[in-house]
Amino acid sequence: MSQQWRRNTLLVHAGTPSLGGIEPTALSIYPSTTYRSHSAQALDQLMGGEVSGFSYARHGNPNVEAFVEAMRQLELAETGIATASGMAAIDAAVYATQVGPGDTVLISKDVYGASLNLVGTIWDEMGLKVVVDDFTDLNRLEQSLAEHQPRTVLLETLSNPLLKILDVPSIVDLVHRVGAQLIVDNTFTTPLVTRPLEWGADLVVHSATKYIGGHGDAMGGVVLGREEYRQRLRQYLKLRGAVLGPFEAWLLHRGLRTLGVRFEKQCFNAAYLARILDQSHQFQRVFYPLFPNHPTYAIAKRLLPPQLGGAVVTLDLGGNNKDDIFRFLDNLQLVASATTVGDIYTLCLYPIIASHRNQSPEERANMGITDSMVRVSVGLEDPEDIAADLIQAASAIHSPAKSSVE
Ligand SMILES: Cc1ncc(COP(=O)(O)O)c(C=O)c1O
The missing domain is CATH 3.40.640.10 (Type I PLP-dependent aspartate aminotransferase-like (Major domain))
Structure with a gap:
């Protein structure tokens, strides 16, 4: 093509x-790991890279x-x-x-x-x-x-x-x-x-x-x-x-x-979710690349097509208390507490126990990653349902006053 x-x-x-x-x-x-050749000479040429084709699964x-x-x-x-x-x-x-x-x-x-x-x-x-x-x-x-x-x-x-x-x-x-x-x-x-x-x-x-x-x-x-x-x-x-x-x-x-339809919809859901969560007062800060208060907003606006700001939203629940974040994760009913991103299901990861587990607290602080931060990989569910689940899970733990971060 x-x-x-x-x-x-x-x-x-x-x-x-x-x-x-x-x-x-x-x-x-x-599934074949190996391929029969019709002649030794053909196999010789294949193994020598003189002709293209398949010989052994580690080679192609x-x-x-x-x-x-x-x-x-x-x-x-x-x-x-x-x-x-x-x-x-x-x-x-x-x-x-x-x-x-x-x-x-x-x-x-x-x-x-x-x-x-x-x-x-x-x-x-x-x-x-x-x-x-x-x-x-x-x-x-x-x-x-x-x-x-x-x-x-x-x-x-x-x-x-x-x-x-x-x-x-x-x-x-x-x-x-x-x-x-x-x-x-x-x-x-x-x-x-x-x-x-x-x-x-x-x-x-x-x-x-x-x-x-x-x-x-x-x-x-x-x-x-x-x-x-x-x-x-x-x-x-x-x-x-x-x-x-x-x-x-x-x-x-x-x-x-199906990446085109999935990713576009996931980006749309992420933007929509970020707006709902930002207005919910349950989170100290909502990170989304196309929010004007995000530090790299100007670059995101220049380099990303409109509406396609990625399909991840990061939430800071405030308080820096690991037990609270564990309770938040355990309270989730729809959103899966899991370590990956990109699936059709919404997933929530706690960086300090997963992706950034091996960084020291000082290294994480230097990166700007707090103990009260969770990363949400937004899936294809209805964004209102995702938001409702995250809000109910957050409201069950101590709810800090929201500070505006510019
Ligand atoms: C940005 C990025 N690159 C690479 C990897 C590693 O990918 P894999 O888990 O498929 O080895 C990950 C995994 O989370 C990732 O987030």
């Missing part, structure tokens, strides 16, 4: 296989290829791979940038907690120098880039739980000025809303487990970028072996086809 199609058309059609003139609307699932699978092809078209990439999880995708992307012992990776302090943990443990043990900094301040970032001369820079388009939108086009310029490569985790905005390669980013990663799959039944990741990354990305899969399974690829690809 050609890239002339717009995003919603690509979502529905991209990656549709063509099997010798017959066009199945849904590809069969190929039809369902995985179809899913990657769809993602490649959507993100305007030249090449890509699918991995067993979003974490493996981040690891693969960093590997693709050819970092080695002594090289510096500069990472936004607002990235997902496990990404920070990956950096602080495995990459650190591999001898990479890791610097964590605030990417919302472009002057500071410019200085940090000049001082540390990183090889690779990692950020997220929309962070959580504070829902900061970064000025990716400006950051691309700064990063390239020092000869570094930029990896953008596009999980929270999806290719429906942002396509970082279009802004000049070098690699894009996704946790496909989230909005792309959308139904909470398949885990996977994707890395996409320019042709020059192909060989190292493929090598990562073959040698590290963190491949996506065919069943997961099939489910994620099916999920992708």
